Amino acid sequence: MSDPKALVLRSSGTNCEAETALALEMGGAETDVLHFDRVLEQPGRLDGYGILVFAGGFSYGDDVAAGRVWGLELRTRLRDALRTHVGRGGIALGVCNGFQVLVESGIFEPDTPPAERSVALYDNASNHYECRWVVLESQDCACPWLTPGEHTPTPIAHAEGRFVVRDEGALTRLRENRQIALTYVVDGTGADPYPANPNGSIEHIAGICDPTGRVLGLMPHPERNLWPWSHPRWTRIPKREAGEGLAFYRRMVEVASGACV
Secondary structure, eight states: OOOOEEEEEEOTTBOOHHHHHHHHHHTTOEEEEEEHHHHHHOGGGGGGOSEEEEOOBOGGGGSSSTTHHHHHHHHHHTHHHHHHHHHTTOEEEEETHHHHHHHHHTTTOTTSOGGGOOEEEEOOTTSSOEEEEEEEEEOSOSOTTOOTTOEEEEEEEESSOEEEESSHHHHHHHHHTTOEEEEEOOOTTSSOOTTTSSSOOGGGEEEEEOTTSOEEEESSOGGGOOSGGGSTTTTTSOOOSSOHHHHHHHHHHHHHHTSOO
């Protein structure tokens, strides 16, 4: 079976496309990087790819709100093409700013008008930029390449990563649709969850998927934990052959290739 093809999308202000492409290549995917405008010119470019990734950074400087402008472009000009990609079995991933873009596009709530969407990513509860390592726990969700209960150390770097919902009904829908994909691991004693939950997200949510499980977004950066020495305590933790983020991308590539479907 040939390696699946992956496309990393970037825009003005994106700055994580190179390490994201490297993570995909190390995970086994043939990978290209392309500016979003080139895809808008020729939406058919997406047809040859099994994986689409919206990379992290600060698209359009986050001047209006994080991911707002790029998300609007995606929603109004490429949303149907993205839905077609997912409908034929393709995968879409948004990391950090890419997650913000996907949330703004409304892709996680396919049956809800964009103006009525019930989830958002808001300013960190700490009211400042957070750059630290956290531990993620994979949930029993619709995403086919996450293993429930697995813990993954991953760095975060964002100022607007607090996952919020409009009301309890929105949270119930996420649970019932198995869309809560990743949560921050916090102290179960009831102590202040910060900084383990670095942004104050409701129910410690770090990432969600769409109802199909083929679209995943998360605030942390697994592409920044590819080697054993990526972790700041790598000399003091049990020996690892690779950073835990590499397994995340390898499994995603396997699913895209059909090996794990």
